Each structure stands twice: as structure tokens, then as C-alpha cells.
Amino acid sequence: MQNKNTSILIIYTGGTIGMKQNPETGALSPFNFDQIEQEVPELRKFGFDLNTFSFDPPIDSSDITPDFWVNLVKLIDENYSKYDGFVILHGTDTMSFTASALSFMLEGLDKPVVLTGSQLPIGMLRTDGKENLISAVEIAAAQQNGQPMVPEVTIFFENRLYRGNRTTKHNAEHFNAFRSDNYPFLAEAGISIKYNFPFIHYFTGKQELRVHTNLDSSIGVIKLFPGINPQIVKSTVNTPGTKAIILETFGSGNSLSKQWFLDIISDAVKNNIVILNVTQCKAGSVNMDKYENGLKLKNIGVVSGYDITFEAAIAKLMFLMGKGFYGEILAKELTKSISGEITLH
Secondary structure (H helix, E strand, O other): OOOOOOOOEEEEEEOOHHEEEEEOOOOOOOOHHHHHHHHHHHHHHOOOEEEEEEEOOOOOOOHHHHHHHHHHHHHHHHHHHHHEEEEEEOOOOHHHHHHHHHHHEEEEOOEEEEEEOOOOOOOOOOOOHHHHHHHHHHHHHEEOEEEEOOOOOEEEEEEEEEEEHHHHHHOOOOOOOEEOOOOOOOOOOOOOOOEEHHHHOOOOOOOOOOEOOOOOOOEEEEOOOOOHHHHHHHHHHOOOOOOOOEEEEEOOOEOOOOHHHHHHHHHHOOOOOOEEEOOOOOOOOOOOOOOHHHHHHHOOEEOOOOOHHEEEEEEHHHHHHOOOOOHHHHHHHOOOOOOOOOOOO
16 A cells, blocks of 8 residues: 655654663663664665654653644645655654644645654663554555545554544553544554544545644633632633633533623623633533533533544634634634534534
């Protein structure tokens, strides 16, 4: 499913996968990623062109910012015509945020962009990094009838390929660190890689890549919990410059029904702050028509996030506000699926 003319760019941003352990001190430090084929000689067996680019210095994924995403999509844009696919090596902690952001920022993408990483450094004996990298490269290079098998932003981790904006990191210790509870995996690696074609997004007709580099992070987050007090909610709503708030609710989109809470949220909506309802549950969807407490939110203008992940909600808001959408227009755009990030009922 690959040909010898295939060309893949491996982009190392940072993270555990690019570390080696000093045999004397035991300390981890980044190795020269230009020498990746020395660390993973199996890559030579592909027989096609593999090139690398490393961010210098490497970035701890906890330090990822929207500016980093802008630099990353610009790098992809600059190299888009030269390569058939891209593999991005990234720290696991914010990988789902980056994958979600790229899925919106790379409009018209018709080539694979596969993010991967590891829980153990590639230089350690039991590393999961080698298998993740090898499989990610194979998927990025996979073609059928001259067309890429998975022309979207994805995450490959521990034998499974997921749509990037559907993932969340759910385990800090196990090799199967990511899950996609509301959308099926796109491929599974065993003896061979089996693709779940009905769930992969394919464009019809010719697409032109359009890169979006304006992001607006004027977002607040309110995570509900039993006993939350008015001061906590007010402080978020009244933070200067806030244009949107993610309201992390219970179950299918329910909140407390106390009048003080509903009044604060209602006033925020009246002041042109968009409130996006995202469930705290990892699986399932917001349905504000299901229970009275959810219906109260709907009636005061809270927007349903459907089954969006928290990571994708952050990225989607930044993207849409970066396009200049605020207030009622932003609320309307949030209810649309832009890059397969939500399931519309």
C-alpha cells in the first residue's frame, strides 16, 4: 500500500519518545532526532523517503501554547507539496489538544497527519515508542489507488488509530493512554493494519489546503461540583475579556437549578458571552431536553456541545473566535460539525 516514491516528514516537537537514558546517571535527555534511523533501524525497511524536522529546543507538552500550533501548521503548510504525509511526535499530556487544534486549523487537508508519542523513552528496553513510530509512519504512507488511506488528523497509540479531535488522554501509566469513547477507531494494528473505512473522512473532489493561524484564547472554564459557590462562578464570568465559557456539566448536560446560578449564567449570555455545555462524562452526549435542569440551561441560551471532548471544545472555540465569530454567530457555528468533532442528533 506504499510505493517507493512516497515521502514522509517526521516532525519531532518534544516529549518522552525523543529521550534517551544516560547509562551512567539514569537521567533522560533528548537525542539528535536527525539520527532517528540509528535509534529505529526498522524505518530503513520501508524503502521510501523519510525526512525529519526537530523543534529546537524540544517542547514539554505541558508548555504547549496556541502560538506553537500556529508554528506547527505553518511548518506543515511550507512542506505540504513536498510530502505525502506527516508524522508528529508529541508529548502525551496535551497531544489531544494539539490534534484537535490541527483538525480545525488545517482546512481542506487531504493528506495524513498522524500524531504519536510514547509512555517510555525510545531508548529504553521496553519502550512503546518504536512500535508507535513505525506504525504511524506506515499509516501516513499508506495509499490505495494513489490516494491516502487516512487523509485527516489522527492519533496513533498502542495499536489503534483515532480521529484526533475525538480523543482524550485517560491513563498516565498504561501504554493504551488514549481513548475515543464517542467515535470508533479508524484503524487497528495487528499482524496487519486494518482500516475502518466507513468512519474515515474522505473529501470528494479536489481540495486546497487552507491554513488558519488566528486563534483567540479568551475562554473561561467552569467545572461544576456539588457545593460550588457563587463567587467561583462569578469570578470566571466576570474575568475581563472573557468571550466564551465552557460549562462542564453533570451527566447529559445538567447543572444545579439554584436561581443564583441560573441568573449568573443568564446574565453572561445577555452580555454576549457564549456558554458551551460540555459533559464531564467521557462517553455520551449533552441532551438538554432530557431533564428539567438541562432544559433550564437551554432556555437561558446555553449552547449544546453534543458529544465533544473538552480538548476539542477548547480548540474549536479558539478557532471560531479567531475567525471573528462571537456572540450569537459563535453560538450558531458551535452547533455545526466542522471536522467530525461532534455527532449531530
